[in-house]
Amino acid sequence: MLLFRSEQHVNRWCAQWNRPRGGTLSLHQGWQLAIEWYGDRLSPSWLPKTVPEAQAALAKIGLVEEFWQLA
Amino acid sequence: MTFDDKLRQFIYAFFIREQRAPRVAEMPAALSCSSREVKAGLKRLAQSHAFVLQENGELWRAAPFSAVPTAFPVEIGKLQWWSNCIWDALGIPAMLGKDARISASCGCCNYEMILNVKQGKVTGAKGVIHIAVPARQWYHDIVFT
Numbered sequence: 382m383l384l385f386r387s388e389q390h391v392n393r394w395c396a397q398w399n400r401p402r403g404g405t406l407s408l409h410q411g412w413q414l415a416i417e418w419y420g421d422r423l424s425p426s427w428l429p430k431t432v433p434e435a436q437a438a439l440a441k442i443g444l445v446e447e448f449w450q451l452a
Numbered sequence: 453m454t455f456d457d458k459l460r461q462f463i464y465a466f467f468i469r470e471q472r473a474p475r476v477a478e479m480p481a482a483l484s485c486s487s488r489e490v491k492a493g494l495k496r497l498a499q500s501h502a503f504v505l506q507e508n509g510e511l512w513r514a515a516p517f518s519a520v521p522t523a524f525p526v527e528i529g530k531l532q533w534w535s536n537c538i539w540d541a542l543g544i545p546a547m548l549g550k551d552a553r554i555s556a557s558c559g560c561c562n563y564e565m566i567l568n569v570k571q572g573k574v575t576g577a578k579g580v581i582h583i584a585v586p587a588r589q590w591y592h593d594i595v596f597t
Contacts, residue, residue, distance in 0.1 A: 382537040382583045383559030384567075390560035391582045397560070403584040408567070411581045412574045415542035419516050422502075422547045423464055425457060429500040439587070451587045 404448040413442040458483060459493040463503075463514050468548070471533055473511040473519035516543030527553045538581055545569040 385391045388405070395402050406414070417438040421427055430438065432451050439449045462482055466474040474482075479490040494511070497503040504513040511519040518524075518534040524541040526533050528550045535541040538556060545552035554567040558579070565577035 382539045382581060384538040384556045384565055384577075384579050385560055385582055386558045386563055386565065386577075386579050388580055390558055391580060394560040394582070395584075400584050403582055403586070405583075406581045408574050408579060408581065411538060412542050412546070412569070415516075415539060415546040418539070419543035419547040422516075422543075423461075425453065425461065427460075429502060447586075449587045451590075 404444070404446070406442075406444065410442045410444070414438070414444075417441060455483075455485070455489065456493050456496055459490065460497060460503075463497075463511065464517075467514060467517045467533065471531055473514065473517070476509055476511075516540035516547060523557060525555050527555070539583075541567075542569070542574070 383394070385394065391405060392402065394400075418430075436451050439445070439451075459479070462479065463474060466472075466478075466482075476487070476490060476494070479485075480487050483490065491509060494503065494505060494509070498505050502513075502515045503511065506512045506519075513519060513536055516535050516539075518536045518540070520534065522534045522536055524535040524538060526535055526541050526544045528545065528548065533544055535544055538554075541554045541556060550569075551571065552569045554569070556565045556567060556577070557563060558565055559582070565579055567574055567576045569575075
């Protein structure tokens, strides 16, 4: 997961590496995702997210398209 | 608390305190166990993908921390850690609940992009995050993802 200056730079990177365009999110969404994913990581009772839990975390920040489906 | 929970907590506490991954050889004494138990525990932790081991058995990643230098250094005060991607870079202040400075750069042209996390908000460079791999395939090759 990389950071780019703009959508244009994402397109340029995809062309350079001959990769199809993936999914994009704003920095605000990235920060929200980081909180969802890592906010409880130091809890003694932490467990890896189940697929439904991880899917719910993605959906919570608006990542609901097919690209973001885990299963 | 299980042995794996203790091992996981030891690794995170060590990363936070020392700004580096603990070496496998440093773990048995700290956990009052054998090297064999440590290695078996690390393999179990690695099944979660949050922990990834190098070929030599040492830690490569204890998400969001990277055990090796990367293009995503994260500073909190005078402390610094590495992370494997922009998601993990943001994950360090999210996990620690601290303000941070992330010295990232554009994945396309390496243009410097400094991000600041301050009081629960991200400021600084304007940009967009791109993930090349569909979610269904994230764990097929976690290093590339």
